[in-house]
Amino acid sequence: MSPRIAESAESELPSPSGSREVDDSIGIDTLLRRLCRFNSLISVRRAGDEDSHATTVLLVQHMLRRVVIDTLPESLSVPGTLLHLRTRFDGAELNFNSTVIGRLLHDGAPALAIAIPTGIRLHERRVTRRLPVPAASKLPASTARLDQTHFRFEVADVSVLGAGGTAHDAPVLMVGDKLELLIELPGSSVPVQAEVRTRSGSGRTLRLGLRFTDLRPHHLDRLSAALLRLERRELRNHHSR
Numbered sequence: 001m002s003p004r005i006a007e008s009a010e011s012e013l014p015s016p017s018g019s020r021e022v023d024d025s026i027g028i029d030t031l032l033r034r035l036c037r038f039n040s041l042i043s044v045r046r047a048g049d050e051d052s053h054a055t056t057v058l059l060v061q062h063m064l065r066r067v068v069i070d071t072l073p074e075s076l077s078v079p080g081t082l083l084h085l086r087t088r089f090d091g092a093e094l095n096f097n098s099t100v101i102g103r104l105l106h107d108g109a110p111a112l113a114i115a116i117p118t119g120i121r122l123h124e125r126r127v128t129r130r131l132p133v134p135a136a137s138k139l140p141a142s143t144a145r146l147d148q149t150h151f152r153f154e155v156a157d158v159s160v161l162g163a164g165g166t167a168h169d170a171p172v173l174m175v176g177d178k179l180e181l182l183i184e185l186p187g188s189s190v191p192v193q194a195e196v197r198t199r200s201g202s203g204r205t206l207r208l209g210l211r212f213t214d215l216r217p218h219h220l221d222r223l224s225a226a227l228l229r230l231e232r233r234e235l236r237n238h239h240s241r
Contacts, residue, residue, distance in 0.1 A: 023119040025062075030217050031094065031120055032060045032067055040087050044072060047082040047097075058106050062116070066101055071110040077103055083114060092161065093123040132157050133165075133185070133230065140189075145180040146171055153208070155183060158230075160223060162194065162211040169204050179210070185226035190219055 022028055035042065036057040045052040053076065059068040076083065081100040086093065096117040104113050133139070133155045144153040144167065155165040163183065167173065177196045182189055198209035215223070 019121050019123045021119050021121050024214075026216075027214060028117060028120055029060065029062055030215070030220070031089075032057060032116070033217060034220070035087065035089060035094075036060055038089070040089050042069070042085050042087040044069075044076065044083055044085050046076050047084060055112075058111055060116075065116050066113045067098070067116055068104070068106050068111050068113055070112070071103070072112055076100070077112055094120055095123065096120040139186065140184045142184045143182050144170075146173065146177060153181060153183075155185075158183065158185070158227065160212075160220065160227065162197070162209065164207070164209050166201075167206045167208050170206050171204075173199055173206060173208070175199060178213070181210075183223075185223070186229045188222045188226040190223045190226065192219060192223070 022031060034040075036059065039056055042055050042057065043052040044055050053072055055070040055072060057067055057069055061068065071077070077100060079100050079102045083098050083100060084095070085098060086095050088094070096119065098114040098117050101113040101115060104111055142153045142155050142165070144151055149171045151170045152168040153165055154168065155163055157164045163181075173196055175196050175198065179194045179196065181192050181194055183192060192212050193214045194210040194212050196208055197211050198207075200207045
């Protein structure tokens, strides 16, 4: 049985401020599979309860529309029970609701099947530190595209959630615009979609703050690996000073 966690009462979902809702099936599936892959600890409580219990995602069964999690107490395992689940991952807090399907065995051990949620709310706290991309790294220029217009994007810092940098020879860009990017990082070129969150400057040279959207699992893995290489390079440079 999962260990019990004492937790103060709080609202069922966090304030919408700084949050976004992931409600497409690919995005939901990607997040759930990453929670499974990295064995993230998830806090679960029944609707109306104050106390929570810990669990992990054991298996995501997209075709069956269910998620298999570690076993929970009997009071939380009754089919039809509404559960509230919360965890932190990649610098964001994830909140979602699900309904219990029923108990089962997974690899011979007790487990619980719950329905794949219809949406996951990400409350981005910028806990993830953006890593600087050295100007002298001699990487190929990253590129961006708005509709049919291509331009150069010089990445200054990057994390799994987004990036900051300078757009050169850029078209007119507004907050909320959706861009297609090819980000060049040590050992990898990563295609991503991004939303313009902040912009400053004038003319055709702009400083942009971008948030990644709709990042595919294999692209996210490549980005994570490139960030690890950047972090190791930064540590080596720090120790050599």
